[in-house]
Amino acid sequence: MTDPAGLARTLVEGDHAALSRAISWVENQSPGFDQLLRELFPRTGRGHRIGVTGPPGAGKSTLTQALARAWRTAGHTVGVVAVDPTSPVSGGALLGDRIRMTGVALDPGVYIRSMATRGALGGLALSTREVCDVLDAAGFDRILVETVGVGQAELDVVAAADTVVLVLTPESGDGIQTLKAGLMEVADIFVVNKADRPLADRLAREIEAALQMRHPETREVGPVLLTVATDGSGVSALVEAVDRHRAGLAQSGELLARRRRRLAEQTRRVVERTVLQWAGPALVDGAVEEGRLEVESGQATPYDIAERVLQRLRR
Numbered sequence: 001m002t003d004p005a006g007l008a009r010t011l012v013e014g015d016h017a018a019l020s021r022a023i024s025w026v027e028n029q030s031p032g033f034d035q036l037l038r039e040l041f042p043r044t045g046r047g048h049r050i051g052v053t054g055p056p057g058a059g060k061s062t063l064t065q066a067l068a069r070a071w072r073t074a075g076h077t078v079g080v081v082a083v084d085p086t087s088p089v090s091g092g093a094l095l096g097d098r099i100r101m102t103g104v105a106l107d108p109g110v111y112i113r114s115m116a117t118r119g120a121l122g123g124l125a126l127s128t129r130e131v132c133d134v135l136d137a138a139g140f141d142r143i144l145v146e147t148v149g150v151g152q153a154e155l156d157v158v159a160a161a162d163t164v165v166l167v168l169t170p171e172s173g174d175g176i177q178t179l180k181a182g183l184m185e186v187a188d189i190f191v192v193n194k195a196d197r198p199l200a201d202r203l204a205r206e207i208e209a210a211l212q213m214r215h216p217e218t219r220e221v222g223p224v225l226l227t228v229a230t231d232g233s234g235v236s237a238l239v240e241a242v243d244r245h246r247a248g249l250a251q252s253g254e255l256l257a258r259r260r261r262r263l264a265e266q267t268r269r270v271v272e273r274t275v276l277q278w279a280g281p282a283l284v285d286g287a288v289e290e291g292r293l294e295v296e297s298g299q300a301t302p303y304d305i306a307e308r309v310l311q312r313l314r315r
């Protein structure tokens with residue numbers, strides 16, 4: 001096993017091989033990963049974390065790549081994490097995306113990583129957050145987290161970002177009526193991508209009308225932005241909106257408030273995971289499996305099974 005403190009030091013010096021190793025360590029939750037995160041944690045909190053979410057095919061990967069390029073051009077370093085909760089294969093997710101993103105992949109100021117940690121102890125959101133913490137500690141100025149779709153697990157993932165960009169497209173359905181509950185609420189910035197396609201303007205106006213209803217007096221959210229990710233139209237306005245959003249949060253004190261809430265949430269999840277880890281997830285799985293028939297047949301209740309686990313732990 002590598003020494004966590006040593007790896008933490010090399011990583012901070014900007015070594016990409018060390019970075020890859022550190023991320024794998026954290027992603028796979030290999031022994032000592034929490035030690036590494038403990039070393040890195042004091043160095044986190046600088047990077048701007050941006051969640052990019054929206055239905056599959058909306059253009060999130062194309063837009064993420066365009067954003068990465070724009071920030072690079074402006075002299076910032078950019079980390080990208082593509083999250084796929086549906087794929088059971090760790091590290092193998094979104095190969096297509098990775099290949100398409102090679103345009104920026106040769107630049108040492110950009111680091112792109114896909115992850116698929118459906119089985120991660122403590123949940124996908126925590127695991128993703130920890131990978132972002134590694135990138136943050138490594139000094140990346142902008143950290144983009146792209147989801148594949150808009151399931152609950154994915155909304156949970158982007159909810160940890162400072163700024164959430166929701167990408168929609170006129171192709172993905174009959175306007176905003178078809179949007180899942182909770183989707184509008186999670187977003188700070190709304191983008192209608194594929195503005196080169198018909199009805200993009202109409203969708204943007206529909207979203208604006210819906211937002212206006214939600215915030216009748218104060219316009220908490222900016223205007224809906226139109227982009228064509230494939231040719232870069234509207235990307236600089238989006239970059240500006242994202243940067244402005246974070247500056248606004250910092251100025252109002254909301255950035256600190258948000259981060260405090262998220263820190264509390266992270267702490268809770270880490271403690272829960274550590275307790276579960278200590279007890280041994282096998283203990284829980286085993287008890288559930290063992291008690292399944294008893295519960296089905298009415299011989300025992302779920303509470304009896306839980307009590308049995310506690311008794312075993314006390315021994």
Ligand SMILES: Nc1nc2c(ncn2[C@@H]2O[C@H](COP(=O)(O)OP(=O)(O)O)[C@@H](O)[C@H]2O)c(=O)[nH]1
Pocket residue numbers: 054055056057058059060061062063148193194195196197227228229230231
């Ligand atoms: N016409 C058009 N096609 C786009 C645009 N942005 C992305 N695409 C295409 O839409 C498809 C899905 O894009 P992708 O970025 O993979 O979407 P994701 O699933 O949301 O990550 C790809 O074939 C892109 O080339 C756009 O603004 N206009």
Ligand SMILES: [Mg+2]
Pocket residue numbers: 060061062097146147148
């Ligand atoms: Mg994608």
